[in-house]
Amino acid sequence: MCGTDNDSAAAPAPHPASKANLPSSSPYSQVQDYLSNTQRYQIIESTLREGEQFANAFFTREHKVKIATMLSEFGCQYIELTSPVSSQASYDDCKYICSLGLKAKILTHVRCNMEDAKRAVECGVDGVDLVIGTSSFLREYSHGKSMAMIKQTHVPFPDTSGWHCYTPVPNSRNSKGVEVRFSSEDSFRSDLVDILALYQAVDKAGVNRVGIADTVGGATPRMVYDLVRTLRGVVGCDIECHFHDDTGCSVANAVTALEGGATHVDTSVLGIGERNGITPLGALMARMVVSAPEYTKATFDLPRLKDIEEYVASVVEINIPFNNPVTGFCAFTHKAGIHAKAILANPSTYEIIDPALFGLTRYVNITSRITGWNAVKGRITQLGLDGPGGFETDAQIKEVTAKIKQLADIRPLAIDDADSIIHAYHLQLTGNGKQQETAA
Amino acid sequence: MCGTDNDSAAAPAPHPASKANLPSSSPYSQVQDYLSNTQRYQIIESTLREGEQFANAFFTREHKVKIATMLSEFGCQYIELTSPVSSQASYDDCKYICSLGLKAKILTHVRCNMEDAKRAVECGVDGVDLVIGTSSFLREYSHGKSMAMIKQTHVPFPDTSGWHCYTPVPNSRNSKGVEVRFSSEDSFRSDLVDILALYQAVDKAGVNRVGIADTVGGATPRMVYDLVRTLRGVVGCDIECHFHDDTGCSVANAVTALEGGATHVDTSVLGIGERNGITPLGALMARMVVSAPEYTKATFDLPRLKDIEEYVASVVEINIPFNNPVTGFCAFTHKAGIHAKAILANPSTYEIIDPALFGLTRYVNITSRITGWNAVKGRITQLGLDGPGGFETDAQIKEVTAKIKQLADIRPLAIDDADSIIHAYHLQLTGNGKQQETAA
Numbered sequence: 070m071c072g073t074d075n076d077s078a079a080a081p082a083p084h085p086a087s088k089a090n091l092p093s094s095s096p097y098s099q100v101q102d103y104l105s106n107t108q109r110y111q112i113i114e115s116t117l118r119e120g121e122q123f124a125n126a127f128f129t130r131e132h133k134v135k136i137a138t139m140l141s142e143f144g145c146q147y148i149e150l151t152s153p154v155s156s157q158a159s160y161d162d163c164k165y166i167c168s169l170g171l172k173a174k175i176l177t178h179v180r181c182n183m184e185d186a187k188r189a190v191e192c193g194v195d196g197v198d199l200v201i202g203t204s205s206f207l208r209e210y211s212h213g214k215s216m217a218m219i220k221q222t223h224v225p226f227p228d229t230s231g232w233h234c235y236t237p238v239p240n241s242r243n244s245k246g247v248e249v250r251f252s253s254e255d256s257f258r259s260d261l262v263d264i265l266a267l268y269q270a271v272d273k274a275g276v277n278r279v280g281i282a283d284t285v286g287g288a289t290p291r292m293v294y295d296l297v298r299t300l301r302g303v304v305g306c307d308i309e310c311h312f313h314d315d316t317g318c319s320v321a322n323a324v325t326a327l328e329g330g331a332t333h334v335d336t337s338v339l340g341i342g343e344r345n346g347i348t349p350l351g352a353l354m355a356r357m358v359v360s361a362p363e364y365t366k367a368t369f370d371l372p373r374l375k376d377i378e379e380y381v382a383s384v385v386e387i388n389i390p391f392n393n394p395v396t397g398f399c400a401f402t403h404k405a406g407i408h409a410k411a412i413l414a415n416p417s418t419y420e421i422i423d424p425a426l427f428g429l430t431r432y433v434n435i436t437s438r439i440t441g442w443n444a445v446k447g448r449i450t451q452l453g454l455d456g457p458g459g460f461e462t463d464a465q466i467k468e469v470t471a472k473i474k475q476l477a478d479i480r481p482l483a484i485d486d487a488d489s490i491i492h493a494y495h496l497q498l499t500g501n502g503k504q505q506e507t508a509a
Numbered sequence: 510m511c512g513t514d515n516d517s518a519a520a521p522a523p524h525p526a527s528k529a530n531l532p533s534s535s536p537y538s539q540v541q542d543y544l545s546n547t548q549r550y551q552i553i554e555s556t557l558r559e560g561e562q563f564a565n566a567f568f569t570r571e572h573k574v575k576i577a578t579m580l581s582e583f584g585c586q587y588i589e590l591t592s593p594v595s596s597q598a599s600y601d602d603c604k605y606i607c608s609l610g611l612k613a614k615i616l617t618h619v620r621c622n623m624e625d626a627k628r629a630v631e632c633g634v635d636g637v638d639l640v641i642g643t644s645s646f647l648r649e650y651s652h653g654k655s656m657a658m659i660k661q662t663h664v665p666f667p668d669t670s671g672w673h674c675y676t677p678v679p680n681s682r683n684s685k686g687v688e689v690r691f692s693s694e695d696s697f698r699s700d701l702v703d704i705l706a707l708y709q710a711v712d713k714a715g716v717n718r719v720g721i722a723d724t725v726g727g728a729t730p731r732m733v734y735d736l737v738r739t740l741r742g743v744v745g746c747d748i749e750c751h752f753h754d755d756t757g758c759s760v761a762n763a764v765t766a767l768e769g770g771a772t773h774v775d776t777s778v779l780g781i782g783e784r785n786g787i788t789p790l791g792a793l794m795a796r797m798v799v800s801a802p803e804y805t806k807a808t809f810d811l812p813r814l815k816d817i818e819e820y821v822a823s824v825v826e827i828n829i830p831f832n833n834p835v836t837g838f839c840a841f842t843h844k845a846g847i848h849a850k851a852i853l854a855n856p857s858t859y860e861i862i863d864p865a866l867f868g869l870t871r872y873v874n875i876t877s878r879i880t881g882w883n884a885v886k887g888r889i890t891q892l893g894l895d896g897p898g899g900f901e902t903d904a905q906i907k908e909v910t911a912k913i914k915q916l917a918d919i920r921p922l923a924i925d926d927a928d929s930i931i932h933a934y935h936l937q938l939t940g941n942g943k944q945q946e947t948a949a
Contacts (some may be wrong), residue, residue, distance in 0.1 A: 103878035122848070123841035124874055125831075127921035152744035155846075158918040180847075227609045255858075287799050287861035290730035290761050291768060315861055317792035317834050321730050321761030328731060343848055343859070345832040359727050359756050390566075390830030392785040394757050399564035400785045406595075407620075408562070408783055418695075419783070421727035421755055434564060438596035478598040481567035486906050 252280025406441020694719025726755030846881020
């Protein structure tokens with residue numbers, strides 16, 4: 070492999086994809102929105118809750134401890150665990166992880182009732198994430214409660230004198246040091262007026278965060294922006310967002326929610342979760358290192374991402390998708406001739422992310438019919454076959470490129486095959502050179 | 510596997526995820542935008558051009574013919590091929606595919622010069638997709654042309670009297686029956702005023718489409734909406750969009766572009782292309798069957814999607830990503846107890862897409878610590894073990910559920926393991942029944 074032309078090896082100069090290099094009227098140089106939290110977002114990492122709902126997931130305590138530790142060290146501000154009422158191991162493991170003293174705060178996801186919340190706090194969590202379905206679908210087919218009943222539901226709430234419902238307990242935010250989040254489920258198919266009224270009530274009662282969940286993964290970015298922006302005007306507390314990926318929009322919805330005023334995004338490693346999962350941590354990092362480079366680089370230990378993904382992939386027995394942002398096997402591979410030419414001159418021509426930020430390198434593929442002579446020239450330089458006695462003229466390089474393209478039209482080529490063609494041609498050049506010397 | 514509770518087997522009733530079931534003030538029930546083309550979008554399928562730039566791609570003629578045929582039969586309106594000037598096989602295969610008489614129109618992607626465009630038309634294509642880099646990066650490091658030079662570039666253009674540059678040839682649209690698209694490359698890092706002026710000029714000259722390309726994959730949906738909406742006010746021709754997926758936004762950007770007035774979206778099967786690729790055809794279908802169900806179902810043969818993806822995956826030697834929308838192995842797998850309960854009562858509680866639309870089925874997983882007794886009840890019914898002499902009470906089902914959760918806390922369970930526990934308990938129940946009969 071010829072993946073040696075890594076920026077980090079070259080010089081500590083800033084990657085030229087920085088905003089400073091953009092024309093002033095480029096659509097990338099957006100005016101900063103008033104509402105946007107892209108420069109100060111927080112991650113609620115839910116591999117150990119949403120991820121446990123992934124078809125292949127079976128986490129032992131050892132897995133859970135290692136995953137929680139890695140995510141905390143990576144810089145995730147929160148780690149969410151499966152409800153302790155799910156099973157005995159869920160309870161014991163939650164308690165154990167809370168005792169580890171990780172830097173990240175530990176949350177658990179519980180149904181909206183007092184018993185579940187109390188069990189969670191027994192385990193020593195830093196916060197409880199309460200959830201109730203508010204769409205007509207879930208009201209009818211899941212818990213069977215009407216909207217009027219939901220509004221009267223006692224949101225379990227700790228204050229100095231014990232647990233209370235939400236209505237009579239204003240100003241008790243954080244009184245017991247346990248954060249409380251209240252989320253609707255299936256928010257985008259809920260009645261807007263109903264959920265806004267509910268969020269307003271729990272905000273007044275003093276919850277730390279309200280949550281919006283696209284439980285079925287059907288929302289589009291513009292729906293998300295409208296809902297979050299509206300909610301931002303209704304509540305004073307933080308806003309958390311949870312996006313499923315059924316229609317491929319989970320990453321875009323997350324960044325758009327932050328632009329609309331959301332403060333926290335739920336992720337899981339590789340996006341594992343119910344069905345095809347939620348916003349993947351790695352893809353969100355790819356997005357945010359472009360949208361908020363300084364904050365993202367300062368807050369998250371990006372070069373650890375690949376190890377975390379590989380560990381979780383091995384535990385749940387999946388392959389990292391070939392097209393995964395950043396860590397997919399070809400995320401920084403360049404193949405077309407016109408791309409390769411430009412990337413060799415300046416990587417940011419065809420890269421919005423510097424692979425070195427994630428401890429990775431780029432690779433220029435020259436083994437196809439669509440390669441070009443500039444790409445082959447780069448390879449010749451890497452092999453040290455340019456200069457006097459070797460490839461001296463562009464005409465020579467164009468000729469060897471034609472030979473590579475000819476063979477690549479017939480069968481798939483490995484880099485060895487292309488190198489062989491280059492070496493054979495080079496031998497001919499030096500052979501000719503020697504013959505000329507002899508003749509002279 | 511227990512994937513037998515398929516809607517298609519049940520009844521031809523409409524999937525309840527239809528808009529009719531949404532509350533009138535749900536954020537999903539959007540007012541139709543004036544600009545939006547989501548109900549009449551067209552696909553430019555680029556597996557045989559962008560996809561050939563994928564690291565693993567080596568397409569023989571047989572592959573190309575089969576892929577083009579499948580995509581045409583699927584309903585894609587356009588199929589884009591690699592430039593005929595790339596290699597001899599590219600030329601020959603382009604000519605051959607044009608001769609097949611497929612329903613889809615055949616396009617090829619060529620550099621913005623007369624020679625390339627003429628070679629393309631020689632092959633018999635229905636249209637040429639011209640491209641030139643307009644960002645400062647590409648101007649400096651790729652083709653080396655200034656913006657002033659680009660504006661004077663002769664856009665190759667067929668009319669009744671031959672090929673012309675764009676400026677002096679108004680009203681020649683389609684005069685030779687060859688569609689012409691003119692696209693900038695790296696549009697989002699180009700100067701807005703420059704590219705708008707350029708698009709306006711080529712529109713006046715009579716191109717059929719202008720193209721916007723997020724070549725580095727860094728755009729967000731709100732940037733896309735702003736740029737497309739602005740462009741919609743500047744040109745009268747169609748607008749094509751091309752989104753790379755480096756930051757995970759390619760599907761969301763595509764639907765947002767359609768909302769802003771774009772007419773055509775570039776896709777490739779599984780998104781294969783340079784680096785980690787572009788908007789995947791399948792993920793876009795998942796998105797559009799939600800955003801524009803009637804048009805999408807009427808226009809595309811959705812049950813063929815899985816075969817197309819599997820064929821392309823086998824040709825380029827990749828696995829279909831575990832988290833692929835629709836066709837990922839767990840896209841319709843439900844695991845958490847509260848999800849499974851609701852899904853058994855009404856699938857659309859936790860599904861925005863009816864799997865039967867794609868010829869697929871759902872699967873409710875009961876083999877984990879987070880399962881619930883309603884999910885187990887569903888399995889018992891599938892196994893025919895409910896009713897007199899078998900599982901008769903909820904208490905019995907709750908007891909066997911507790912046994913399953915207990916074992917699932919200790920080790921990963923297969924469906925066989927869960928079934929064994931259910932059968933053992935059932936045997937005990939019927940054994941007890943027989944004992945009681947004997948005693949009576």
